[in-house]
Amino acid sequence: MLLDNMSIKKSDTRSRVRDAVLSLVADTPETALRMVDIAKRAGISRQALYLHFATRTDLLIATTLYVDEAKDIDARLAASRTAISGEARLDTYIDAWGNYIPEIYGIARVLLALKESGDEAAAAAWDSRMAAMREGCTAAINALKTDGRLSPAYPRGRATDLLWTMLSVHNWEHLTIDCGWSQKAYIANLKISARQLFVVAEEGE
Template identity: 50%
Template sequence: MSSNALNTRTKILNATWKLMEERRGVGVRMSDIAKAAGISRQAVYLHFSTRVDLLGATTKYVDEINGLDERLKVVTQAKSGFDALMAYVDVWGNYLPEIHGIAGALLAVRETDEAAKAAWDDCMSCHQSGCHDIVKALQSEGRLAANWTDSSATEMMWVLLSFQTWEQLTVECGWSNAQYITWMKSILVQTFVS
């Protein structure tokens, strides 16, 4: 039945998620996922036509489970652009480590895979519009630092808060997530708030 099918589907998604996080998205094969889900390799293909399809579905699944939308409500409820910025860094900075593996995998195949690119861009445009909201709020309060235009500020903020930047600072430089959030808040305020 549908519930049974859903169970297997969910099993696959969970297995994919788990393996992606464990191995940071590197060298996770369809057969590994099948084994982890306790089913045959071919059964995976009954639910997801390609590896990229599975990757995209897992991304959406992880988003749902983690409830990014729910968490971002704190940001929209902020009283000022400054508060929104602080809240955003908190939410986003705590969200990134949870999607580390799957995001890394998506990022890696996005160059060659249309579906992966789509899943990634989807997530990124959401993130970018979050940054844009903050910039607009700062601007309307007259607190956006001089020299920045609406779009250049949004884009620079988006890049500063990108997955890649987070990954470099935490994984390659060894910063703790708390450090990341602290320093990032500091540099963002210094840069964008007057």
């Protein structure tokens, strides 16, 4: 049908544009991507970008959501919910999220820079993603609490805040890029740290 062709074609160029953003982000350390460069890489004119995305911010947010979808973040994070014990849940959550970060880091940097330069839409998009991530932290801490294995050093809310902070993209960036840790070392050390901070020995052990 006609409508099908239209929507297919439309979404085709949209995808090419988002891929262009991702390819640019992968190629350059710049976070200040210019519309003209994105257009060039997508093989269309700069003005044509505005036929698909209202603003630069819109385009960058859409690209972020696109990556989330493509990498199926929801499913990967949800998998950690199947873990039986609180400890296992903490570990699998660190695995799931910690290994997700490098996949979104490129576009996340761009979105973060946009947020930090005062863009409210970008801030809202980023904060909503981080709120979703916090859910997993809450769940992991709650599971520990249920098992009676949550350290008494912090009330539940504080423990969640701390875990949430430890798992931030900025910390991943600092440890892997600034400190040179491998991804494997990052994951391993975060698991160790989280256990030291939040998990106490099982009762009657």
